Amino acid sequence: MLPNRPISPSTLSVKDLLWQVAWSKDKCTLCGRCTSVCPVSAIELGVFRKRTLNTDLASAAPPSNVYQVYHGIRQKTDPAYACVGCAMCNLVCPNDAIVPMHSDEADKQRFHINRGGSPRSRGGRRNVPGGILDQIKFIRISMLTDPALDAGRHEFELRTLLGRVLPPEENIKFFKENGWIPPVREIYPLVIGSMSFGALSPNMWEGLQLGVAYLNEELGMPVRMCTGEGGCPPRLLRSRFLKYTILQIASGYFGWDEIIHALPEMKEDPCAIEIKYGQGAKPGDGGLLMWHKVNKLIAAIRGVPTGVSLPSPPTHQTKYSIEEAVAKMIQSMYMAWGFRVPVYPKISGTSTAMAVLNNLTRNQYAAGLAIDGEDGGTGAAYNVSMDHMGHPIATNIRDAYLNLAKLGKQNEIPLFAGGGVGKNGNLAANAAALIMLGASGVQIGKYVMQAAAGCLGSESDRCNICNIGQCPKGITSQDPRLYRRLDVDMVAERVVDLFLSFDTELKKIVAPLGRSTTLPIGMSDALGISDYHAAERLSIKYVV
Amino acid sequence: MCRLFAITSKTPLSPMVAMEAMDIMREGHDGSGVGLFLRDLSGPFEEMKEAPILSGIFTEAGIKRLDRFMMDLGFMTKYKISIKVPKVPLPGTPRRDVYLIRAYEYPEGWEALPFQELGRRLLNIRLQLRTMGEKEEDMIVFSFWPDVIMIKEIGDPMKVAHHLNLDRKELHARVIMAQGRQNTNYAINLYACHPFFIEGYATMTNGENTAFVPIREYLLSRNVLGYTGYQSDSEVFTHILHYTLNRLGLGIEAYKHIITPLQDKDLTAHPNGAFLKQLKHSCRQLTIDGPNCVIGCLPDHSLFMVQDRKKLRPGVVGGKPGCWAFSSEICGLDAAIPDRDKSKDFQPMHLDTTMVGPDRQEVKICSQTAPLALPH
Numbered sequence: 063m064l065p066n067r068p069i070s071p072s073t074l075s076v077k078d079l080l081w082q083v084a085w086s087k088d089k090c091t092l093c094g095r096c097t098s099v100c101p102v103s104a105i106e107l108g109v110f111r112k113r114t115l116n117t118d119l120a121s122a123a124p125p126s127n128v129y130q131v132y133h134g135i136r137q138k139t140d141p142a143y144a145c146v147g148c149a150m151c152n153l154v155c156p157n158d159a160i161v162p163m164h165s166d167e168a169d170k171q172r173f174h175i176n177r178g179g180s181p182r183s184r185g186g187r188r189n190v191p192g193g194i195l196d197q198i199k200f201i202r203i204s205m206l207t208d209p210a211l212d213a214g215r216h217e218f219e220l221r222t223l224l225g226r227v228l229p230p231e232e233n234i235k236f237f238k239e240n241g242w243i244p245p246v247r248e249i250y251p252l253v254i255g256s257m258s259f260g261a262l263s264p265n266m267w268e269g270l271q272l273g274v275a276y277l278n279e280e281l282g283m284p285v286r287m288c289t290g291e292g293g294c295p296p297r298l299l300r301s302r303f304l305k306y307t308i309l310q311i312a313s314g315y316f317g318w319d320e321i322i323h324a325l326p327e328m329k330e331d332p333c334a335i336e337i338k339y340g341q342g343a344k345p346g347d348g349g350l351l352m353w354h355k356v357n358k359l360i361a362a363i364r365g366v367p368t369g370v371s372l373p374s375p376p377t378h379q380t381k382y383s384i385e386e387a388v389a390k391m392i393q394s395m396y397m398a399w400g401f402r403v404p405v406y407p408k409i410s411g412t413s414t415a416m417a418v419l420n421n422l423t424r425n426q427y428a429a430g431l432a433i434d435g436e437d438g439g440t441g442a443a444y445n446v447s448m449d450h451m452g453h454p455i456a457t458n459i460r461d462a463y464l465n466l467a468k469l470g471k472q473n474e475i476p477l478f479a480g481g482g483v484g485k486n487g488n489l490a491a492n493a494a495a496l497i498m499l500g501a502s503g504v505q506i507g508k509y510v511m512q513a514a515a516g517c518l519g520s521e522s523d524r525c526n527i528c529n530i531g532q533c534p535k536g537i538t539s540q541d542p543r544l545y546r547r548l549d550v551d552m553v554a555e556r557v558v559d560l561f562l563s564f565d566t567e568l569k570k571i572v573a574p575l576g577r578s579t580t581l582p583i584g585m586s587d588a589l590g591i592s593d594y595h596a597a598e599r600l601s602i603k604y605v606v
Numbered sequence: 607m608c609r610l611f612a613i614t615s616k617t618p619l620s621p622m623v624a625m626e627a628m629d630i631m632r633e634g635h636d637g638s639g640v641g642l643f644l645r646d647l648s649g650p651f652e653e654m655k656e657a658p659i660l661s662g663i664f665t666e667a668g669i670k671r672l673d674r675f676m677m678d679l680g681f682m683t684k685y686k687i688s689i690k691v692p693k694v695p696l697p698g699t700p701r702r703d704v705y706l707i708r709a710y711e712y713p714e715g716w717e718a719l720p721f722q723e724l725g726r727r728l729l730n731i732r733l734q735l736r737t738m739g740e741k742e743e744d745m746i747v748f749s750f751w752p753d754v755i756m757i758k759e760i761g762d763p764m765k766v767a768h769h770l771n772l773d774r775k776e777l778h779a780r781v782i783m784a785q786g787r788q789n790t791n792y793a794i795n796l797y798a799c800h801p802f803f804i805e806g807y808a809t810m811t812n813g814e815n816t817a818f819v820p821i822r823e824y825l826l827s828r829n830v831l832g833y834t835g836y837q838s839d840s841e842v843f844t845h846i847l848h849y850t851l852n853r854l855g856l857g858i859e860a861y862k863h864i865i866t867p868l869q870d871k872d873l874t875a876h877p878n879g880a881f882l883k884q885l886k887h888s889c890r891q892l893t894i895d896g897p898n899c900v901i902g903c904l905p906d907h908s909l910f911m912v913q914d915r916k917k918l919r920p921g922v923v924g925g926k927p928g929c930w931a932f933s934s935e936i937c938g939l940d941a942a943i944p945d946r947d948k949s950k951d952f953q954p955m956h957l958d959t960t961m962v963g964p965d966r967q968e969v970k971i972c973s974q975t976a977p978l979a980l981p982h
Contacts, residue, residue, distance in 0.1 A: 208813060233888040237881055469827070575816060576895060584823060
């Protein structure tokens with residue numbers, strides 16, 4: 063900094079930033095790949111002036127000095143260009159000459175990312191690593207009287223139900239009378255949660271769909287994927303693969319014009335319809351697709367002009383109350399597909415989830431309830447919503463299950479848990495814990511991006527720029543120059559890898575517990591935790 | 607692991623037949639308890655098939671409370687068996703005052719009630735007595751039902767049988783179920799000792815039920831009178847049986863479809879596949895994940911045996927017309943019915959329900975893949 067440069071309140075040094083780019087002059091070849099790949103232009107070519115002193119003790123010549131210029135990489139300190147830590151520079155550097163380092167203390171840039179009075183928005187998850195799910199252990203190991211099973215060779219039926227299941231008495235009666243029995247899908251308990259076409263790049267979406275189709279058709283695993291609120295590509299709507307898809311309708315109704323028009327031409331029914339009332343990452347807030355990502359294709363599918371931000375309202379505007387919304391929307395969606403497709407709401411984790419659930423128990427059409435906890439990810443949200451709003455999923459799911467058990471409806475309304483499942487990489491353990499707490503299945507989003515496409519985002523605030531369409535891996539970008547980095551087939555392959563390894567791990571968890579013929583929903587006697595209060599709260603065993 | 611033995615015979619038999627079979631199989635249980643279920647009684651009870659019999663263990667104070675309670679309801683003692691407890695207690699068995707087996711006259715007007723209502727009232731009284739007893743620890747009741755006697759005690763089956771002198775004419779019965787207990791992870795509590803009984807249905811189980819907690823939660827939430835207790839994970843089998851036949855109106859062949867539903871391929875090929883798929887979904891919470899062998903008795907005095915789907919527990923059925931036994935092990939069967947055609951012994955596998963009807967003429971084997979008689 064020059065001595066006469068004015069200091070403004072937002073003048074920061076590299077030390078003040080969250081991510082500091084370490085660059086080695088010795089290794090750098092000045093190829094320029096790092097500066098061109100940086101998604102936020104945090105680094106630029108720098109011209110440095112350096113003074114070298116010549117003080118040769120041997121000769122009698124007087125000391126001299128020389129000013130030299132060298133070229134290298136300079137990190138910008140303007141908060142608008144702050145490094146996001148994605149480390150793409152490191153990825154492309156031929157000599158490992160550059161790498162972003164996390165600041166060793168709380169950064170100062172956080173106080174300045176609100177230029178123009180606009181608070182920080184970003185993608186990713188709550189910037190809080192860890193979580194209760196990882197602390198839960200599976201303690202009821204079958205020994206002696208009930209020997210453990212062989213996870214590798216035993217037969218397992220680890221599927222779950224999505225749909226309103228009638229109580230046995232009614233079911234038998236309706237079956238006899240040829241009455242209407244709500245549609246129920248037998249699906250794999252790990253569902254790819256709602257990530258919209260728009261939030262995700264076309265390559266990412268196609269890769270996911272391809273992987274899901276392969277899992278279903280080649281491996282016989284009934285894996286399902288939810289579209290999120292962004293409609294569905296017209297060809298998929300008219301293909302047999304639609305049956306692997308859960309169509310989401312949310313408060314912006316994006317893409318539903320296209321869906322409704324495709325109805326007469328659909329070869330298959332979709333797996334289900336998810337009505338989104340909320341999501342865990344930004345509870346009480348509507349979906350948001352920022353203008354950067356609304357290109358011609360996205361605009362066409364969603365039925366909107368290009369280049370405008372698409373904020374969905376926080377609630378379904380045509381409805382007066384959630385009770386009415388739930389009843390009417392569920393009814394309408396059932397009617398659209400001739401009562402052949404299950405329809406269920408998804409809400410964000412909240413202390414009022416029980417009110418919603420109790421309402422659903424009295425609605426004979428409600429096909430389930432998905433609850434998305436505070437650790438859920440998103441493509442775009444205000445930072446404050448992500449970091450501070452929402453309810454943890456563990457207690458929400460447990461309360462919901464116990465509430466249903468009290469009403470005797472634990473088998474009638476399947477609960478799906480989402481939000482931070484596999485956040486620390488322990489996908490199967492987290493999923494199994496939630497299932498044993500009472501979930502019928504779990505939804506994952508961010509985990510799929512990380513495992514199947516190499517998403518760099520983390521809860522230490524790395525990358526997390528899904529909102530601006532600059533995803534360096536091409537996962538959440540609509541810029542062909544970026545998303546062509548993502549190979550569709552390889553994403554599909556990774557989706558398959560992820561589900562197969564999950565399946566093995568899930569068996570490795572349930573087999574020692576002596577379970578194989580049904581998913582151990584609500585098997586809370588298998589769970590333990592070394593946190594006394596958590597154990598009390600979740601009604602599981604306290605173990606130390 | 608528990609050991610199970612059940613026998614149904616045209617000629618009334620002494621409970622010792624079952625006790626001896628149990629003793630032969632003693633390597634398979636740890637002698638921590640015995641449960642005995644007698645039905646289709648002979649002797650003095652032959653003449654009073656309609657009279658409800660209360661079975662349980664009482665302290666002196668408990669008996670007094672029982673008498674007051676029953677008299678207030680209008681029940682009169684019709685007949686009782688006195689089991690005199692020897693002065694020297696059996697090591698390992700708690701000291702008891704009275705093992706009660708008492709037949710009652712119904713209160714006035716009750717005989718005219720439909721049997722269903724009568725049964726509900728009897729069940730209600732048993733539950734009330736159980737609650738009273740749990741509070742004061744002065745009564746333990748096992749059953750209160752016409753033509754049914756149950757005896758349960760902690761200790762080695764044979765020793766307990768001798769201690770209580772069970773080889774007596776009054777206890778001869780045509781249907782006997784016995785269980786030699788292994789005390790596993792549930793505390794020694796006679797309410798955790800099978801066979802379990804509810805409204806005419808009795809079962810006993812070998813093996814642990816790993817899906818116990820969700821099943822218990824589901825049964826508790828059915829709001830059905832008597833779906834309580836669950837000191838043992840085996841009690842759910844009795845209640846699922848009761849639920850299947852009594853509440854859902856299905857036959858015994860459907861029991862196995864509830865606890866171990868067929869998988870996809872078999873379901874698709876099954877003539878009642880559509881119905882069974884619905885049943886599998888709506889009764890998902892009742893699917894067991896044993897290794898379990900269940901032996902049970904129905905109100906019509908049929909005996910049956912079913913196995914779980916994966917890790918079959920030992921179980922064999924054999925005998926001759928007029929006398930059939932269901933046993934955990936062949937040696938138990940040999941002890942009880944040595945003169946049978948052993949080549950006809952049958953060990954039910956993962957799809958089978960094995961039954962001997964009230965006529966005791968043959969063993970009926972029903973595969974889960976066979977068509978199901980549905981209620982009309």
